[in-house]
Amino acid sequence: MKVDKSLLAGSTTLLLLKLLEEKDMYGYQMIEELARRSNDTFTLKAGTLYPLLHQLEQQGMVNVYEAQAENQRVRKYYSLTSKGRGLLNEKEAEWKTFSSAVNQVLRGGASYGTAF
Amino acid sequence: MKVDKSLLAGSTTLLLLKLLEEKDMYGYQMIEELARRSNDTFTLKAGTLYPLLHQLEQQGMVNVYEAQAENQRVRKYYSLTSKGRGLLNEKEAEWKTFSSAVNQVLRGGASYGTAF
């Protein structure tokens, strides 16, 4: 099942950083991996991914290096920096807060299990 | 805790329809109710809400009527139509799919609990 693209907004960076926390990856691989893990809920487009990766690099969240695949092809691998790890932690916390809040509204209930 | 606004994208319509499923409400009330239930995670802005309500009305998802408050003040109440109820069901299903998919990626795991 595909979901409306606007739902994806904001979660894309979180997902990419999470992938890179596990191991270095190249762009095309991230697209495939996200689709695989989500049963095709996430079909991130190349036109979205590459500019985002460049931006994360400029912000010092990831590093890039080139490496040759078995078949001679040169790929651009990305690795998470410590700063990127910090952003990942922030984004994970945000996601938990956000998804809890949505579920709370959907349950139709007032606040509970929280600060008061 | 506030979350990045881009996370909200796509979920706003779901949340509004959900509120209206429970009872008719006016715009200002929806803003306050969402903030209350989410412990201020959702602080929907008037500049976002009113155009969205007008759009939902044009699409036949909600009906509008004016009603006087105890204090003479005239408010615009919104009620969910059957078409709107259909959209709400769709959006709720989308949300479940989406949030499950994110959590699956965050768990770092391959797919399970799904179609294969």
Next chain:
DNA sequence: ATATATATATAGAACATCGATATATGAGAG
């Protein structure tokens, strides 16, 4: 030789939210 999958890149369009601003009324303070 040609088509298809892999791999990266950029520009312009579409869409959702926000901030700023405007208007009007009711309630409370001084």
Next chain:
DNA sequence: CTCTCATATATCGATGTTCTATATATATAT
């Protein structure tokens, strides 16, 4: 009585995120 603040609705331009379309290049399969 007047001034301010909370309530209540509305619109516009700016911003940010994703998409589609397009481009390029190499490896693989037909």
